Amino acid sequence: MAIRRVVPNIKGELNTENRQFYGNVLGFDLAMDMGWIATFVSPTMPSAQVTLLNADPSTLHPDVSIEVDDVDAIHAKAVENGIPIVYPLTDEPWGVRRFFAQDPNGLVINIVSHRHTDRP
Numbered sequence: 001m002a003i004r005r006v007v008p009n010i011k012g013e014l015n016t017e018n019r020q021f022y023g024n025v026l027g028f029d030l031a032m033d034m035g036w037i038a039t040f041v042s043p044t045m046p047s048a049q050v051t052l053l054n055a056d057p058s059t060l061h062p063d064v065s066i067e068v069d070d071v072d073a074i075h076a077k078a079v080e081n082g083i084p085i086v087y088p089l090t091d092e093p094w095g096v097r098r099f100f101a102q103d104p105n106g107l108v109i110n111i112v113s114h115r116h117t118d119r120p
Contacts, residue, residue, distance in 0.1 A: 001074070004067040005047040007039070009110065011055040014038040018052055034094065060087060062100055062110035071097050071113035078111075091115065 012018055014033060022028045028040035028050065036056075042048035053061055068074050075089045078101050086108055087100035098112035 002069045004069060005049065007049045007051050007065040007067075009051045009053050009062050009065055011061055012052040013055060014052055022050060022052075060100065060108065063107040065110040065112055067112050067114070069113060071099070071111055074111050075099050 014035075018038075019030070022040040023030060026040075027043065029043050030038060031041040031049075032039040036054040037051060039049055039051045051065065053059075071089070075085075078085060078099075084102040085099055086102050087098075089097070089099040091097050095115050096112050097115055098110055100108050100110055103109050
């Protein structure tokens with residue numbers, strides 16, 4: 001089992017100010033924009049990323065995303081260890097398999113694997 005990347009998830013909107021800050025000031029590229037979620041990626045280190053999520057208070061908001069190579073194995077370990085699962089193991093239409101677990105600090109962690117990926 002390997003961790004591929006860890007990404008902070010920031011509540012925010014994909015507006016001009018965020019595009020300018022993460023793109024023009026910090027030099028991130030906008031790699032994904034689905035309207036409710038956008039990911040900025042370092043052009044020199046693709047595993048260095050920041051995600052902005054819609055700040056809608058009625059939506060469950062993961063604080064951190066951790067991409068792993070085997071989400072099913074992590075899910076089984078989480079269940080075995082009594083970790084609260086706050087979003088079930090799900091195949092999402094955008095190509096990931098994920099679940100949300102609550103860590104001991106109360107943070108929501110998005111644990112995810114890409115179903116189809118060409119990344120190393």
